[in-house]
Amino acid sequence: MRPTRARAVLVLLFLLAACTGPGGGSDGGTVTLRFQSLAWQEQSVEANRELVEEWNATHPDVKVEYVQGSWDSVHDQLLTSFEGGEAPDVIHDASDDLADFAYGGYLADLTDLLPQRLKADIPQRSWDTVTFGDGIYGVPFLQEPRVLVANAAWLKESRVRIPTPDAPWTWDEFRRVTAELSGDGKYGVAWPLKDPVSATLNLSLSAGGRLFHRGADGKVAVRFEEGDAVVPRTIHDQANTDRSASPTTLGSGGSDTLPGFFGGRYAMVPLGFSYRQQIAQQAPKGFDWQVLPAPAGADGLSQGVSPQTLSVAEDSPHKKEAARFVDFLLRPANTVRLALGDWMLPTGTEALADPALHTTENGWATGTALAAGLRSAPAQSVRGYPEWKDKVATPAFQEYYSGAIGLDELRRRLEEDGNLVLARYQR
Incomplete structure (x- = not known):
């Protein structure tokens, strides 16, 4: 192989490596994000996959790959992927699992990445569950009393x-x-x-x-x-x-x-x-x-919860695109679909008001009536x-x-x- 050709190949390989990076890549101008979901119930998996397909159909510049994870092993699996530089761009987890990842520098601070619509729709009591120090390291979107x-x-x-x-x-x-x-x-x-x-x-x-x-x-x-x-x-x-x-x-x-x-x-x-x-x-x-x-005490129907969350990996080279995808997933109508699929409550106030979540069938109305009393779990940031x-x-x-x-x-x-x-x- 001639030296000039060798140099050209090395340059090409460098450019390809820079484009792919840890957790995501690009192909011909198209960004690729990996979204690891922990959905496991049939309805929930179906809702998540459908939303990924809808995103891909309407966002040709940012392709999302659905990756199936498991609640049983998520902490150790994420720790291994973080340390190995192979973390997914968008991470589904629970707020009580985020503290060590947030303080360890593995998760991106979303404070300046999230749109005002999303910030305003979720009550501060829910944001408290994903706030560590001065940063926001996840979006709380589903919760259950x-x-x-x-x-x-x-x-x-x-x-x-x-x-x-x-x-x-x-x-x-x-x-x-x-x-x-x-x-x-x-x-x-x-x-x-x-x-x-x-x-x-x-x-x-x-x-x-x-x-x-x-x-x-x-x-x-x-x-x-x-x-x-x-x-x-x-x-x-x-x-x-x-x-x-x-x-x-x-x-x-x-x-x-x-x-x-x-x-x-x-x-x-x-x-x-x-x-x-x-x-x-x-x-x-x-x-x-x-x-x-559940029974009430001196503080009424207050309960501690650890909502399900969506975070962005700090090592992702496409944080803005990942945040855009999170915003898409959590549009009110989409959040309702996710909540119905998981039989849980959305944190967002607009989604929580949807009539589908206020029926007496299967106790939905009782659950939504308890949402206002849900608070950050006591040990959330300890x-x-x-x-x-x-x-x-x-x-x-x-x-x-x-x-x-x-x-x-x-x-x-x-x-x-x-x-x-x-x-x-x-x-």
Whole structure:
């Protein structure tokens, strides 16, 4: 090969490398973006794929490739792809998984990339879930409250007061009702607490529980106060004192409780709002179920949530185009399609107002009535939370709910042992 020809080939290879870059490329003037979606339900996957096709049909200059990801492995998969320079341009995740990626410099700050329409349509309480330091590292677009799914016939026969979003049960009333519904091998409630920490902390916002407190120096400390005790004490007493909560479901996932629920063993199951799809598909013919709001406390129907998010990789060479695609996906009409596909609530106010999300069928109206009380999950931006959760909080709550330890020991572990963990991340 002659030197001049060799130089020409090297120049060409350099230009091709510059165009493709990590996470996206261009071909003849066309930008290519990779969008990794974590949609898994059939309706949701279909909605996401259709929107990608619609974008590609109307944006010949920016082609989007759909990449299927998985919730089960997304954190480790993303970390590997970030460190290897192979991250997708547009990333589907959840807000409680973003902190380490945001602080680690793997995600682009979207503050100046997003259009004003999108910023204004999503309430600040939702933006708080994706704000780390002074930057915005994702767009929160779908969220779900935790609700009570109830055997409607059982509740009607018992003649207990049926709660509504305007007149919910208090935590004390909820405990009394579950005790009244129990007996003869049946339980008023089945708590699926395979992940006891998230469920407990998020529901505790209704009782004024905060658990994590940031001082004037910016450091976070755990303080287990009276508001933090209301929800765990209720669950503990239902399972160990009243015998109104099934002890065998405390380590189960939500899906694990459904056979017993359908079989008439439990009157109610606290579940994420999206479980309604599974219930609608699997409930026996003639089984009458309804959606009730979770109990309210001193702060009403407040709950902590970790919305699903769309982020842009910091290494993407096409951040502006990626942000344009995110804006397209989250136009109100498109967000409604995504929400219906996932059986979740949109964060955007215009999409949330869509009549399709306010029907009484399958409890949609109850869920949308709870949207105003959804807040950033307490641990959203706490550095070291994953280790605190795995090493301290999860075993402590599991032992408390099983009756192995009391409330004072739970408090000691969460505070003393927990603060030792958090301190290592705040030096």
